[in-house]
């Protein structure tokens with residue numbers, strides 16, 4: 001069993017996170033329950049930032065809040081000096097409500113609505129990452145109408161796509177995001193943005209993938225961008241102040257995953273940018289990165305109560321828990337793999353292999369296909385590890401199941417940061433039928 005951060009086995013053979021026995025959390029807050037190891041989030045945040053500080057470089061580490069957004073989480077990111085990526089009006093609203101410094105908010109997305117853009121402009125956020133020509137046009141109009149200007153980055157697709165251990169390079173990238181680096185789109189966008197009095201073009205952005213275990217893709221993206229920067233310096237006298245290389249740093253979900261340390265990704269990115277800047281005669285731009293998963297993923301653990309079991313003779317045993325694809329969509333969506341342990345029986349030997357089923361009316365609602373566990377009974381507590389990213393943020397009310405609560409634990413204390421939904425919440429927006437039947 002691999003334990004992340006402050007997670008450990010205590011004297012009673014129970015799982016403890018942040019100095020708190022998870023059985024007391026389950027008792028107090030119920031299950032399913034998301035538990036975040038706050039010290040681990042802080043450690044990750046500091047590691048990314050320290051790597052830039054040690055290199056003496058100006059940088060921003062922006063938390064990609066789509067991984068897990070809540071008022072308390074955004075406040076934690078603010079406390080740790082991170083910047084923030086938002087990708088929708090809802091994420092932006094959460095950030096504003098959390099009192100996050102607006103000048104450190106960056107707005108992403110491939111179809112930001114005029115209303116969302118207007119909200120971003122009203123709050124004078126740090127920058128808008130322009131994704132397409134439509135957005136350039138409507139943002140420019142809005143700026144005119146609102147008599148203001150805005151800092152922007154251009155999102156480019158560099159033709160490098162990275163996944164786990166490999167990356168692929170394509171001349172032309174087939175992606176819904178950004179301006180293609182190789183077919184003249186970026187140049188057209190640069191011209192439009194530089195011509196407009198509405199925009200201050202800070203630089204360019206790319207995001208090459210997710211759950212990446214290698215640094216080659218980032219280096220290649222930097223190389224490709226710098227080649228173009230030299231052209232743009234000639235043609236447009238444009239020299240970027242900011243180079244944003246996105247997020248996607250991988251984490252360990254299971255023993256198959258071998259992530260690199262946070263600072264190693266940063267060191268390689270710095271090296272690539274420095275080498276290129278020196279080679280082509282640029283000042284080193286501010287480097288921005290956008291970790292999401294790698295800041296919060298392994299800091300999250302979901303606690304479930306075990307309920308029914310079904311033995312299919314000669315095939316497998318299903319063990320069902322009180323959550324599932326409602327609170328963790330990733331196994332159903334991406335066949336994502338997780339590790340787990342019976343949190344109240346950590347020192348009991350595992351002598352059987354079972355499959356962990358969710359409670360939704362969907363055969364695909366399986367959390368883990370083969371898990372070694374001791375003999376388990378209803379009422380035992382299952383802890384699924386590494387659920388901190390894209391867990392709560394993708395949670396849904398399928399089967400009208402209320403979404404779980406979220407607690408932060410740190411230094412032996414627990415703090416409720418998102419309340420459990422109630423059945424009243426479930427029907428809150430429903431309106432009764434206007435009946436036509438007399």
Ligand SMILES: *Cc1c(COP(=O)(O)O)cnc(C)c1O
Nearest residue numbers: 064207210247248290291292293
């Ligand atoms: C999703 C996303 C991220 C974060 O990705 P992770 O894999 O969670 O690190 C960063 N930047 C952009 C533009 C994204 O869309």
